[in-house]
Amino acid sequence: MSTSLKSFLLHVFVLCLLAVLYFVVSEYHSGNLARILVMAVYAMGYNVLFGYTGLLSLGHALFFASGMYGLGLSIEHLGLSAAPALVVGFISAFIVAAVIGFLALRTSGVAFMIVTLMFAQAGYLTILLAGKYTRGDEGFVIQQGDRVIAGIDLSQADNRYFAALLLFGVCFLFIAWLVQTRFGKTLVAIRENPERARMLGYDIQRHKLLAVIISGTLAGAAGAAYALLFGYAGATFSTVQYSIYPLLWVLLGGAGTTIGPLIGTVFMTYLIDISSEYTSAYMLIAGLALILLTLFAPHGFAGLIRKKLFSWLP
Amino acid sequence: MEFGPYLFIASLEGAITAAVLALTAVGLSIVFGIMRVVNVAHGEFFMLGAVIAWWITSLVGGHPAYGFVAALIIAPILVGILAIVCDHLVLRRINYDPERTIVATIGLLYVIQQTTLMTFGPEARPVEAPFNKRIALPWFEHTEQGFALTWPWGLSTTTYKLAVIGAAVFILILLWVLMTRTKFGLIMRATQLDSEMAQAHGIPVNRVYAMVFGLGAGLAALGAVLIVPIQQAHYLMGGDPLLLSFIVVIIGGLGSVVGTIVAALFIGMSDGIISVFFSPTLAKIIATLAVAFVLVFRPQGLFGKPER
């Protein structure tokens, strides 16, 4: 069996498994899973930039929030219906990613991390400053009546789950395809050795910018979907913590693998969920995970699987 | 109050912010300058300083000054030791790789902050100042008889606030002496210039790094002990000092101590003034954007020299 066929089957298998899971697990877990699928899209977007291109952003919450507020504000204040609002969410994230990418990519390494962190922080503060429209930290609820696309009520548990799965599936297959293309492989080359890639004649800046745009737009798609499916938009989602989460998920699951973001998001979300039943200091787990991963397992779960079991893992 | 006195009081508040900020940011700056490490957990060392100060003052009875003096000495040392442990257990093991260090110190940030939440709790707790006499401040006014000294209502500060400024200046002078006039300072600067060369000349670079990391954290804790009688101790209080220190260190030019102090004055004062006249949120937006744009368009900092 060829590698690309194996890879294709793996992705389809994962999607089928997720579809079946809905009917198997309890309502509580399927609700959780819907949330995880949306967040996994966020993580996959992050992975395009961090895992494949080697650029570590500390400001992805800005892109997530751009999608979330692009949708939320246009429903709340412009009276748009869900479908066009979703498009507004995507476009907002796309534009913000393009602008931030253009500016931040003038730097590299540590400076890139700090610049993205600062832009995201400025974004968060701006959401607070515009509290009249965004209701700041408190956020606002998107009414059930506004969460209908083509007659499908997305606030219903089953519709919501399969809408989340649809978004996840599209992004999952898109990335599986993307990393096999010439463009995707060039991103890896840039991650591995930018100077060599440049001297092979690749336009590194253009590739990096496109990677930021793809990554940011996917993050924004997740943000918009989150607001739509769960009916809420709040400034919390634009805090530094929400920039750290995708980094954590991707590190845990395995950076630079297509399956890693999903694995990482599932594990971390449940870990935090379970520990938050016992203590309000649940972010302790996240902190410990970050340190332990950095020290002992920089390639995450999927990285380990790729190394020990299946070298073909995409 | 009229505009003049109002500006005066805002500047005074700004000067206090600037003084504490200078200590905290210099800590971040020497860690970056010598170790090339961006310590995202720096704000948590600040927070720990305040929390430990609360703990010590609540243990020591008698006049509040006893507890405060004890805190002033013990808190920075404890925090410094903790930082050395962190250096030992985490940073050294990843060879101070710049990007992995940031990820690891983000982890440290949460570990320290959340452990504090579990032990110290979510409340904000006050620490009593060792002395706190209110002093009214005079203002010059132009009247028909010429200039006159008036004492507008509300224009006042406390002896403690003034002492904070004095103490910060004193500590910075001590630090300057340490860096320029002692053997340890010489060793630090040698390590900063070329760590491999320093290693080759028998300087125990790993020990220097540990000391520097401890010193940086200790300075943040010291700043926190000074400010805690004005601000109260809280487990989330590390966020703002971290952000402001970042801003200061970047605008001052990464790793330049003098630039850091100048920038701390500038940022502390303008933060105080903008916060009083506009909204504190707007002040922070302007500051964060300033940092981002400085890094994008003038990476050597506003006060630094271009590398070539």
Added chain:
Amino acid sequence: MATVTLLSAKGLSKNYAGLKAVSNVDFELPQGQVRALIGPNGAGKTTFVGMLSGRIESSEGSVVFDGRDITALPAHKRMAMGMAYTFQITSVFSNLSVHENVALAARRVINDGRAAVNECVARVLEKVNLTDRATQIAGDLSYGHQRLLEIGMGLAQSPRLFILDEPTQGLAESEIDDFIELIAELSQQTTILLIEHNMDVVMRTAHYITVLNFGEVLANGTPDDIRANEAVQAAYLGTK
């Protein structure tokens, strides 16, 4: 045979903080030639070639490639015009397979699909004798094999101008003989600019030699001219 100039430089200079690494070099490279660039350490060879390839920005002067002024073009655009460059210190994608290393080079040039790329990679690996190592991780190769891989990556771009910065450095005697053969074969199809320390390699491969000293051109000539040139002997060959 009428000679067409492929690459030329006029008054090319590079200053580092007031220090002249290369000053006012005129240079002309006809199509099809194998040109060696020699000179003592610190003569500015790598800097000069860096300015030709766009890795290093020039302080003054101009570069013309294939009749077009490329002074202002960034490196990747120059490569896209048909240059290839191998680094003095081996630079491969050390976490990727040998096959992928060459494929990355080939993919930029070949647009018509995976099969064409694979075919090109196979051809190149054959030429540099790495076929049986195609699936190995590049970082695991021996130093000599990594150098060959780098040359392979250059070949895969089918360049019109192939710039090699000290390609034989660190190669064993037998590998050097293979390399000389490879250059001879390549010179049928492409123009080659070679920085080289090993005089044996230079004398056996180069049609024409440029000698740099202290950032300036000391001499130009055929291998025989250079061998006979007293200034060159004094500055560089000296050992004779």
